[in-house]
Amino acid sequence: xxxxxxxxxxxxxxxxxxMTLQCAQDMNHNSMYWYRQDPGMGLRLIYYSASExxxxxxxxxxxxxxSRLNKRxxxxxxxxxxxxxxxxxxxxxxxFYEQYFGPGTRLTVT
Amino acid sequence: AQSxxxxxxxxxVFEEAPVELRCNYSSSVSVYLFWYVxxxxxxxxxxxxYLSGSTLVKGINGFEAEFNKSQTSFHLxxxxxxxxxxxxxxxxxxxxxxxxxTFGTGTKLQVIP
Numbered sequence: 001x002x003x004x005x006x007x008x009x010x011x012x013x014x015x016x017x018x019m020t021l022q023c024a025q026d027m028n029h030n031s032m033y034w035y036r037q038d039p040g041m042g043l044r045l046i047y048y049s050a051s052e053x054x055x056x057x058x059x060x061x062x063x064x065x066x067s068r069l070n071k072r073x074x075x076x077x078x079x080x081x082x083x084x085x086x087x088x089x090x091x092x093x094x095x096f097y098e099q100y101f102g103p104g105t106r107l108t109v110t
Numbered sequence: 111a112q113s114x115x116x117x118x119x120x121x122x123v124f125e126e127a128p129v130e131l132r133c134n135y136s137s138s139v140s141v142y143l144f145w146y147v148x149x150x151x152x153x154x155x156x157x158x159x160y161l162s163g164s165t166l167v168k169g170i171n172g173f174e175a176e177f178n179k180s181q182t183s184f185h186l187x188x189x190x191x192x193x194x195x196x197x198x199x200x201x202x203x204x205x206x207x208x209x210x211x212t213f214g215t216g217t218k219l220q221v222i223p
Contacts, residue, residue, distance in 0.1 A: 101155065
């Protein structure tokens with residue numbers, strides 16, 4: 001039982017490049033989330049998906065898109081990366097109000 | 111709208127001393143409250159949660175928290191800390207809608223040998 005997995009673990013992009021962060025969970029949870037974590041700012045919600053086939057914006061959605069591919073997978077896409085998107089990105093799924101987090105992706109945009 | 115305030119960004123404490131990490135919240139509806147812990151270079155994991163019932167909630171690793179509705183607080187306590195408790199602690203609140211959770215800015219607990 002792997003829980004929540006994320007790939008890649010680390011990534012360096014140049015300004016303007018695009019990439020997709022992958023997330024998968026094997027706990028059969030309906031809800032999934034993408035957060036970014038920046039020093040002194042806690043975790044901020046980018047997008048969430050309450051169930052397969054639905055996605056909604058969170059607190060900081062600008063510059064990102066998401067896809068809920070199926071119940072297991074929820075991907076985050078940066079179409080044109082900017083230095084302000086340098087951050088650690090966490091995917092999570094939830095059940096009974098408890099959130100289960102992946103190990104994170106550390107992204108640097110130069 | 112819901113929000114969480116963690117006033118202390120860093121808390122140094124000697125090993126085996128007690129510690130309290132403070133959390134205050136605001137919400138217009140009934141809330142669910144959580145404490146998560148993040149060890150270096152890892153994701154967050156749940157320490158404890160308050161959904162309803164007893165206002166004193168016990169969690170893993172000897173931590174406990176008390177829900178105080180009148181003070182809108184949910185402070186985390188441990189009577190005797192260990193080096194292994196060095197981590198960042200996040201308070202969080204949810205009004206239950208789509209199970210969305212709002213996190214505080216975190217408190218770094220540094221346990222000094």
